Amino acid sequence: xxxxxxxxxxxxxxxxxxxxxxxxxxxxxxxxxxxxxxxxxxxxxxxxxxxxxxxxxxxxxxxxxxxxxxxxxxxxxxxxxxxxxxxxxxxxxxxxxxxxxxxxxxxxxxxxxxxxxxxxxxxxxxxxxxxxxxxxxxxxxxxxxxxxxxxxxxxxxxxxxxxxxxxxxxxxxxxxxxxxxxxxxxxxxxxxxxxxxxxxxxxxxxxxxxxxxxxxxxxxxxxxxxxxxxxxxxxxxxxxxxxxxxxxxxxxxxxxxxxxxxxxxxxxxxxxxxxxxxxxxxxxxxxxxxxxxxxxxxxxxxxxxxxxxxxxxxxxxxxxxxxxxxxxxxxxxxxxxxxxxxxxxxxxxxxxxxxxxxxxxxxxxxxxxxxxxxxxxxxxxxxxxxxxxxxxxxxxxxxxxxxxxxxxxxxxxxxxxxxxxxxxxxxxxxxxxxxxxxxxxxxxxxxxxxxxxxxx
Amino acid sequence: xxxxxxxxxxxxxxxxxxxxxxxxxxxxxxxxxxxxxxxxxxxxxxxxxxxxxxxxxxxxxxxxxxxxxxxxxxxxxxxxxxxxxxxxxxxxxxxxxxxxxxxxxxxxxxxxxxxxxxxxxxxxxxxxxxxxxxxxxxxxxxxxxxxxxxxxxxxxxxxxxxxxxxxxxxxxxxxxxxxxxxxxxxxxxxxxxxxxxxxxxxxxxxxxxxxxxxxxxxxxxxxxxxxxxxxxxxxxxxxxxxxxxxxxxxxxxxxxxxxxxxxxxxxxxxxxxxxxxxxxxxxxxxxxxxxxxxxxxxxxxxxxxxxxxxxxxxxxxxxxxxxxxxxxxxxxxxxxxxxxxxxxxxxxxxxxxxxxxxxxxxxxxxxxxxxxxxxxxxxxxxxxxxxxxxxxxxxxxxxxxxxxxxxxxxxxxxxxxxxxxxxxxxxxxxxxxxxxxxxxxxxxxxxxxxxxxxxx
Numbered sequence: 001x002x003x004x005x006x007x008x009x010x011x012x013x014x015x016x017x018x019x020x021x022x023x024x025x026x027x028x029x030x031x032x033x034x035x036x037x038x039x040x041x042x043x044x045x046x047x048x049x050x051x052x053x054x055x056x057x058x059x060x061x062x063x064x065x066x067x068x069x070x071x072x073x074x075x076x077x078x079x080x081x082x083x084x085x086x087x088x089x090x091x092x093x094x095x096x097x098x099x100x101x102x103x104x105x106x107x108x109x110x111x112x113x114x115x116x117x118x119x120x121x122x123x124x125x126x127x128x129x130x131x132x133x134x135x136x137x138x139x140x141x142x143x144x145x146x147x148x149x150x151x152x153x154x155x156x157x158x159x160x161x162x163x164x165x166x167x168x169x170x171x172x173x174x175x176x177x178x179x180x181x182x183x184x185x186x187x188x189x190x191x192x193x194x195x196x197x198x199x200x201x202x203x204x205x206x207x208x209x210x211x212x213x214x215x216x217x218x219x220x221x222x223x224x225x226x227x228x229x230x231x232x233x234x235x236x237x238x239x240x241x242x243x244x245x246x247x248x249x250x251x252x253x254x255x256x257x258x259x260x261x262x263x264x265x266x267x268x269x270x271x272x273x274x275x276x277x278x279x280x281x282x283x284x285x286x287x288x289x290x291x292x293x294x295x296x297x298x299x300x301x302x303x304x305x306x307x308x309x310x311x312x313x314x315x316x317x318x319x320x321x322x323x324x325x326x327x328x329x330x331x332x333x334x335x336x337x338x339x340x341x342x343x344x345x346x347x348x349x350x351x352x353x354x355x356x357x358x359x360x361x362x363x364x365x366x367x368x369x370x371x372x373x374x375x376x377x378x379x380x381x382x383x384x385x386x387x388x389x390x391x392x393x394x395x396x397x398x399x400x401x402x403x404x405x406x407x408x409x410x411x412x413x414x415x416x417x418x419x420x421x422x423x424x425x426x427x428x429x430x431x432x433x434x435x436x437x438x439x440x441x442x443x444x445x446x447x448x449x450x451x452x453x454x455x456x
Numbered sequence: 457x458x459x460x461x462x463x464x465x466x467x468x469x470x471x472x473x474x475x476x477x478x479x480x481x482x483x484x485x486x487x488x489x490x491x492x493x494x495x496x497x498x499x500x501x502x503x504x505x506x507x508x509x510x511x512x513x514x515x516x517x518x519x520x521x522x523x524x525x526x527x528x529x530x531x532x533x534x535x536x537x538x539x540x541x542x543x544x545x546x547x548x549x550x551x552x553x554x555x556x557x558x559x560x561x562x563x564x565x566x567x568x569x570x571x572x573x574x575x576x577x578x579x580x581x582x583x584x585x586x587x588x589x590x591x592x593x594x595x596x597x598x599x600x601x602x603x604x605x606x607x608x609x610x611x612x613x614x615x616x617x618x619x620x621x622x623x624x625x626x627x628x629x630x631x632x633x634x635x636x637x638x639x640x641x642x643x644x645x646x647x648x649x650x651x652x653x654x655x656x657x658x659x660x661x662x663x664x665x666x667x668x669x670x671x672x673x674x675x676x677x678x679x680x681x682x683x684x685x686x687x688x689x690x691x692x693x694x695x696x697x698x699x700x701x702x703x704x705x706x707x708x709x710x711x712x713x714x715x716x717x718x719x720x721x722x723x724x725x726x727x728x729x730x731x732x733x734x735x736x737x738x739x740x741x742x743x744x745x746x747x748x749x750x751x752x753x754x755x756x757x758x759x760x761x762x763x764x765x766x767x768x769x770x771x772x773x774x775x776x777x778x779x780x781x782x783x784x785x786x787x788x789x790x791x792x793x794x795x796x797x798x799x800x801x802x803x804x805x806x807x808x809x810x811x812x813x814x815x816x817x818x819x820x821x822x823x824x825x826x827x828x829x830x831x832x833x834x835x836x837x838x839x840x841x842x843x844x845x846x847x848x849x850x851x852x853x854x855x856x857x858x859x860x861x862x863x864x865x866x867x868x869x870x871x872x873x874x875x876x877x878x879x880x881x882x883x884x885x886x887x888x889x890x891x892x893x894x895x896x897x898x899x900x901x902x903x904x905x906x907x908x909x910x911x912x
């Protein structure tokens with residue numbers, strides 16, 4: 001990068017907030033995928049005005065800008081794949097307001113999601129979205145990729161909690177979208193358009209989020225099934241009883257075996273499926289709901305139900321689910337984590353197809369995830385240094401996407417498209433849909449400055 | 457309209473599905489506002505393909521297309537204000553699927569919202585959005601304007617239930633957006649962008665909606681307050697107890713007086729506010745919640761609480777709320793129904809300001825609406841044949857919008873912008889926001905065919 005440009009950028013954000021050594025730049029070259037791209041410069045703006053100046057300057061100099069938070073994304077959405085500016089928003093990490101009358105909070109994009117959870121819960125409030133990376137990921141990234149998590153089944157994903165934002169447009173202008181009210185139909189819904197736009201339509205510098213009252217009680221059930229079909233039927237049967245659990249997580253046999261090998265909590269190695277079900281609400285409500293769930297599980301031929309109410313007992317059951325990621329990577333070092341999502345009724349068929357794909361390409365393919373909303377996580381375990389295996393992975397991934405679409409599903413439930421899934425985007429959106437997306441992008445980012453090459 | 461063009465349109469949809477007499481065209485010149493605009497032709501397509509052909513033809517001939525359903529809108533969103541084609545989607549009124557496993561339905565845009573309610577409830581399912589016009593309004597219009605209703609407080613508005621759509625783009629191409637899964641982050645969220653876009657970005661020809669299990673029980677409380685402040689404090693206090701009622705409706709003193717005069721149900725004429733609160737859920741849940749609500753109301757100095765559980769008793773309490781619209785129009789014939797929305801905590805201040813505006817301009821201004829989400833309905837009653845009064849109305853409306861924005865609110869909570877509010881749009885969105893909206897519109901509708909002149 002030209003010294004003249006580096007000098008100007010340092011002038012905008014301060015010398016101490018710029019990294020240009022190769023060692024430093026490599027640290028900002030990756031996310032949670034195996035994709036890499038080294039930025040020409042790494043910049044840490046401290047406020048919205050600096051972001052405005054940086055983006056204006058980038059438009060003048062025709063520099064690509066790659067906004068990012070903690071880099072935990074699973075789509076390659078924040079990778080600076082052709083150099084340019086890595087714009088890191090982690091310094092902007094203030095919780096500006098928690099308002100228990102209007103049930104909202106105002107946060108900067110660098111706030112860590114788990115930290116926000118803690119702070120609002122201290123005031124008896126609740127921010128539901130809970131991506132697995134919540135202890136490190138940031139709110140800006142969550143909004144940009146529209147993160148989900150286990151609680152999405154009952155409570156929805158990030159987009160369902162975004163009331164408004166301050167956004168720096170791709171041409172470097174400050175825009176306020178949405179506001180502080182739950183109802184708002186003033187103009188097009190830019191709040192929702194920007195949520196999940198993966199940093200291509202604007203840089204989010206402040207977020208107003210909707211909160212809920214914190215549920216008073218929780219109860220958790222770990223349910224073991226002999227067949228996957230019984231587990232899937234149980235999911236639908238619970239919902240048909242009018243019960244919407246806060247989480248409804250599934251683990252298949254391969255996952256169960258990996259977890260048990262790793263943490264030895266006594267899971268039966270011959271079980272085909274485990275459901276981890278949690279209900280929340282008032283005391284009477286959780287007692288009633290867990291009783292219904294237990295009845296439905298037994299009626300649908302589960303092998304065993306363990307129910308826990310105390311936090312430490314619930315935590316023991318959750319241990320199985322939390323151990324999944326670290327357990328499965330012991331199969332192979334490179335984890336390709338997909339999030340193809342199907343309508344709930346198609347879960348058994350999707351799992352059957354995933355098993356077929358696993359056998360066909362001789363790949364480890366444990367399946368776990370959010371059964372309530374059909375958002376499974378088929379994970380392929382491989383070794384990125386083995387090109388022949390990675391070729392098989394690529395073919396398997398394509399077949400996974402095709403299977404999800406065949407069953408009325410979608411490429412991505414909660415990770416986004418980024419770099420990883422963009423070759424497949426047209427399969428789902430069609431030529432017309434893709435053209436519509438591109439028309440929007442070109443209209444608001446005529447110089448193609450913001451996160452170029454992502455999504456499409 | 458040239459005979460050649462009329463002939464071509466008749467060829468596309470069939471002669472029997474075209475109206476061109478002035479008497480017929482006048483019938484399609486209005487909506488729920490006092491705005492008028494006579495279309496050059498009225499067309500009733502029977503399927504998506506016909507809509508594609510019509511819009512393609514309109515692009516060739518540069519004809520404006522004004523999509524509409526039942527014409528119950530309150531923003532002028534469907535008015536053909538400069539001639540062109542009124543494209544009426546009421547013939548496309550099939551419920552194509554109700555799926556109780558995947559909790560979804562697929563409907564055509566002409567399906568009447570209330571009819572959908574009935575059909576899904578027969579299967580133990582629930583579609584929450586309940587605009588006041590639900591017995592006549594159509595799903596397409598609900599989606600285009602992002603309709604709300606009393607149940608929005610607990611359940612959200614129309615956009616929270618739209619999974620996917622078939623859309624004819626402004627250039628006449630068929631596009632599928634979204635799908636059949638609750639989680640979907642594949643590409644920009646066009647489903648949400650199109651919801652509430654008031655027919656300017658695409659014509660919706662099929663809608664996939666999310667359903668919920670139908671709540672088993674309901675309980676309703678009518679609560680009378682001596683002061684508006686007590687009522688407002690009660691709303692917040694209920695939420696702080698962790699209870700989210702299905703509906704939380706407010707009526708101010710003027711509204712109470714109109715209603716009582718009209719239906720004589722024994723409402724106290726000196727009360728400053730009534731709250732109508734309904735909870736739903738399982739039996740134990742509604743018993744628990746209504747008890748908490750009653751306690752909170754009494755603690756916050758309500759004058760009286762009446763609780764009803766049986767459908768006929770609940771209906772008696774709801775009678776007061778349902779009588780509002782017909783009662784207030786007896787004050788004056790022209791009703792200007794606004795839906796400026798403020799953060800919940802600002803309701804008392806908003807009502808104070810509305811009273812000031814009413815006095816300043818000597819106008820009848822009853823206030824009622826959805827207190828839970830700050831979505832008040834200040835209604836001005838006037839006579840549209842009295843130009844001097846209508847001038848005062850116009851000034852009062854501008855002050856209402858300014859007051860809502862001053863208090864951190866929005867111009868429109870659930871009616872949309874249409875023609876009525878477009879002069880004020882920039883007050884809320886700013887120059888940059890408005891430019892961003894216009895860029896999107898021009899990019900996808902280069903010939904400005906679809907509902908031109910609406911929103912901005």
